[in-house]
Amino acid sequence: MNSDLSSQQVKDIGEQGLLERLQRFCPPEIIGDDAAVLETAPDQSLVVTTDMLIDGVHFSNLTTSPEDAGWRAAAANLSDLAAMGASPLGITVGLGLPSEVRVSWVERLYQGMTECLQKYNTSIVGGDVVRSPVTTLAITAFGQVNPNQIIRRSAAVVGDAIVVTGVHGASRAGLELLLHPQLGQNLNDVEKMALILAHQRPQPRLDVLPILRKILTPNSITDAINRASTPNSRLPIAGMDSSDGLADAIIQICRASGVGAVLEHRQISLPAAFDHWLTQEQALAYALYGGEDFELVLCLTQELASTLVQHLGQGAAIVGNITSGSTVILHDEQKKFPDQVLSLSQGFQHFNS
Amino acid sequence: MNSDLSSQQVKDIGEQGLLERLQRFCPPEIIGDDAAVLETAPDQSLVVTTDMLIDGVHFSNLTTSPEDAGWRAAAANLSDLAAMGASPLGITVGLGLPSEVRVSWVERLYQGMTECLQKYNTSIVGGDVVRSPVTTLAITAFGQVNPNQIIRRSAAVVGDAIVVTGVHGASRAGLELLLHPQLGQNLNDVEKMALILAHQRPQPRLDVLPILRKILTPNSITDAINRASTPNSRLPIAGMDSSDGLADAIIQICRASGVGAVLEHRQISLPAAFDHWLTQEQALAYALYGGEDFELVLCLTQELASTLVQHLGQGAAIVGNITSGSTVILHDEQKKFPDQVLSLSQGFQHFNS
Numbered sequence: 261m262n263s264d265l266s267s268q269q270v271k272d273i274g275e276q277g278l279l280e281r282l283q284r285f286c287p288p289e290i291i292g293d294d295a296a297v298l299e300t301a302p303d304q305s306l307v308v309t310t311d312m313l314i315d316g317v318h319f320s321n322l323t324t325s326p327e328d329a330g331w332r333a334a335a336a337n338l339s340d341l342a343a344m345g346a347s348p349l350g351i352t353v354g355l356g357l358p359s360e361v362r363v364s365w366v367e368r369l370y371q372g373m374t375e376c377l378q379k380y381n382t383s384i385v386g387g388d389v390v391r392s393p394v395t396t397l398a399i400t401a402f403g404q405v406n407p408n409q410i411i412r413r414s415a416a417v418v419g420d421a422i423v424v425t426g427v428h429g430a431s432r433a434g435l436e437l438l439l440h441p442q443l444g445q446n447l448n449d450v451e452k453m454a455l456i457l458a459h460q461r462p463q464p465r466l467d468v469l470p471i472l473r474k475i476l477t478p479n480s481i482t483d484a485i486n487r488a489s490t491p492n493s494r495l496p497i498a499g500m501d502s503s504d505g506l507a508d509a510i511i512q513i514c515r516a517s518g519v520g521a522v523l524e525h526r527q528i529s530l531p532a533a534f535d536h537w538l539t540q541e542q543a544l545a546y547a548l549y550g551g552e553d554f555e556l557v558l559c560l561t562q563e564l565a566s567t568l569v570q571h572l573g574q575g576a577a578i579v580g581n582i583t584s585g586s587t588v589i590l591h592d593e594q595k596k597f598p599d600q601v602l603s604l605s606q607g608f609q610h611f612n613s
Numbered sequence: 614m615n616s617d618l619s620s621q622q623v624k625d626i627g628e629q630g631l632l633e634r635l636q637r638f639c640p641p642e643i644i645g646d647d648a649a650v651l652e653t654a655p656d657q658s659l660v661v662t663t664d665m666l667i668d669g670v671h672f673s674n675l676t677t678s679p680e681d682a683g684w685r686a687a688a689a690n691l692s693d694l695a696a697m698g699a700s701p702l703g704i705t706v707g708l709g710l711p712s713e714v715r716v717s718w719v720e721r722l723y724q725g726m727t728e729c730l731q732k733y734n735t736s737i738v739g740g741d742v743v744r745s746p747v748t749t750l751a752i753t754a755f756g757q758v759n760p761n762q763i764i765r766r767s768a769a770v771v772g773d774a775i776v777v778t779g780v781h782g783a784s785r786a787g788l789e790l791l792l793h794p795q796l797g798q799n800l801n802d803v804e805k806m807a808l809i810l811a812h813q814r815p816q817p818r819l820d821v822l823p824i825l826r827k828i829l830t831p832n833s834i835t836d837a838i839n840r841a842s843t844p845n846s847r848l849p850i851a852g853m854d855s856s857d858g859l860a861d862a863i864i865q866i867c868r869a870s871g872v873g874a875v876l877e878h879r880q881i882s883l884p885a886a887f888d889h890w891l892t893q894e895q896a897l898a899y900a901l902y903g904g905e906d907f908e909l910v911l912c913l914t915q916e917l918a919s920t921l922v923q924h925l926g927q928g929a930a931i932v933g934n935i936t937s938g939s940t941v942i943l944h945d946e947q948k949k950f951p952d953q954v955l956s957l958s959q960g961f962q963h964f965n966s
Contacts (some may be wrong), residue, residue, distance in 0.1 A: 281720065285736075312709050314744065359624035363619070392670065
């Protein structure tokens with residue numbers, strides 16, 4: 261740590277440290293979720309999220325085709341909208357390019373983005389293209405949501421069940437198979453392809469939103485208002501996406517809501533192929549810290565949680581409960597593993613490498 | 614030009630060529646204005662614009678303080694909103710940074726952005742910070758406008774007057790004074806400072822919007838519907854901002870509207886200091902091609918134009934008229950200069966350098 265503040269560099273405080281320093285330039289009510297929420301009309305909020313992706317840091321031609329890089333970039337932003345309960349309106353794409361980049365590479369990147377967006381009935385609505393020494397992609401996604409149906413990280417309450425909308429660890433496993441093709445000798449081709457596709461073509465869970473609206477009766481919304489810990493949470497659901505891993509999602513929700521959680525080891529749903537490939541420890545590490553599965557992690561009453569899991573089907577599960585306190589504990593019913601306190605120390609700090 | 618399309622590089626077709634190739638990935642109704650317009654409600658449209666700024670291409674520590682770089686980036690995006698008739702809701706800021714960048718530099722950049730945004734009652738509502746080999750700023754601004762009050766490039770009709778909301782050439786002159794401090798010996802310090810400030814702290818003309826709303830009576834809107842050349846234009850005003858120069862703005866409006874224009878040399882309002890500093894040719898070149906003045910260039914009926922100029926005051930002027938045909942002609946009443954056809958060939962093609 262540098263003691264002379266004026267010469268402090270970004271690497272001295274890391275990405276997270278810098279973000280904290282920059283928060284004083286933003287209105288306080290905006291910060292702390294997957295996306296910003298702006299009330300544009302009494303019955304409508306605008307949800308906005310933005311991502312910067314740098315060649316060599318966030319994508320690479322070595323492991324990712326331009327189509328897949330485009331799909332993944334679009335999917336990550338749509339997932340942030342889904343995490344807030346918002347339906348997409350469109351995205352803008354800012355592109356910085358060295359002049360030697362092939363036009364066909366750029367067109368394939370846009371092709372991949374467009375394929376993902378079309379699947380979710382949305383599109384690229386604007387952009388900018390400039391010269392840059394490094395290929396850079398800046399995506400901003402817009403969505404809208406009824407203010408009563410916003411999903412916030414800060415709305416979890418003690419007693420809630422924690423639901424995952426699908427399996428975790430698949431994307432990380434797919435990346436390993438791409439990086440080390442000699443791995444996965446026990447897997448058949450269909451299993452391998454499914455894991456690789458989970459990495460290359462992740463599916464933002466916008467499909468969960470109409471299901472949520474369907475199972476939320478007027479009664480459950482009244483319950484929510486009665487139980488809400490913050491005046492902003494009007495939906496009986498807290499949540500975010502698991503883009504940075506399942507552990508990160510649960511820890512972030514607990515931090516924002518001022519609660520703790522117990523996560524049941526055996527309830528975390530994993531890809532079936534993990535059974536005959538990975539050790540339990542490896543499988544768990546991929547699921548908790550692998551990231552980029554883009555599932556939703558939702559906290560809601562036990563009753564709503566059961567109904568939701570029934571509607572979602574395969575891979576969806578109740579994986580734990582919200583508790584008082586502030587720690588997130590991984591618990592093994594079978595007591596094969598001792599209780600563990602989960603932390604973000606296995607997370608990824610962009611500037612500290 | 615490379616004949617093998619698959620190996621064609623971005624520099625072979627330039628920024629504009631690439632943008633044209635990428636337009637097939639966007640819905641056709643979205644393209645061709647300063648910002649995208651999305652209808653989010655019957656009485657409300659969302660206007661979105663995005664800019665990528667690269668260190669060494671679009672800003673430089675050599676000529677621009679981080680505060681000024683931040684102000685200018687925010688101002689350029691707010692100006693795009695003003696050009697569409699939209700009031701700002703907020704901006705998102707994506708930031709790519711080498712790890713050696715000073716934290717204080719980043720804070721000063723945000724300080725400059727925030728100063729500009731606060732002046733126009735808006736703020737940074739979200740963002741992303743990532744590691745990058747080159748400092749990169751991606752700004753997306755969004756605003757809202759009643760669909761009946763959108764200003765489009767494509768709505769100019771023959772007989773319209775062309776109004777500028779202020780003087781042109783000041784920003785470019787200020788840049789010259791910064792780059793070559795030995796220039797401007799004939800200028801006093803106040804004049805110099807005014808020109809330099811025009812470059813460092815340009816003012817997006819959001820203040821023009823309430824004036825437009827005030828002078829537009831219900832009658833003038835009915836007139837507009839009757840005279841509109843495109844079904845989308847519901848306001849009796851066409852326009853854009855002059856961020857890429859006055860010539861560019863008029864040419865772009867004419868192209869989008871399928872009309873021509875005559876621009877009166879002597880009517881183009883210039884900073885008073887130009888009189889005792891620049892030749893007429895130089896002054897005109899700065900005004901037409903200098904860029905970054907961020908005034909609005911509006912086409913409207915002669916009657917509305919006169920009213921608007923009276924309300925705007927200093928620097929505002931009727932500078933020409935919309936004509937049939939497709940050429941933009943610079944005309945000198947005093948016949949000191951022969952008629953010239955204006956073109957974009959003096960413009961800036963990012964990839965062809």
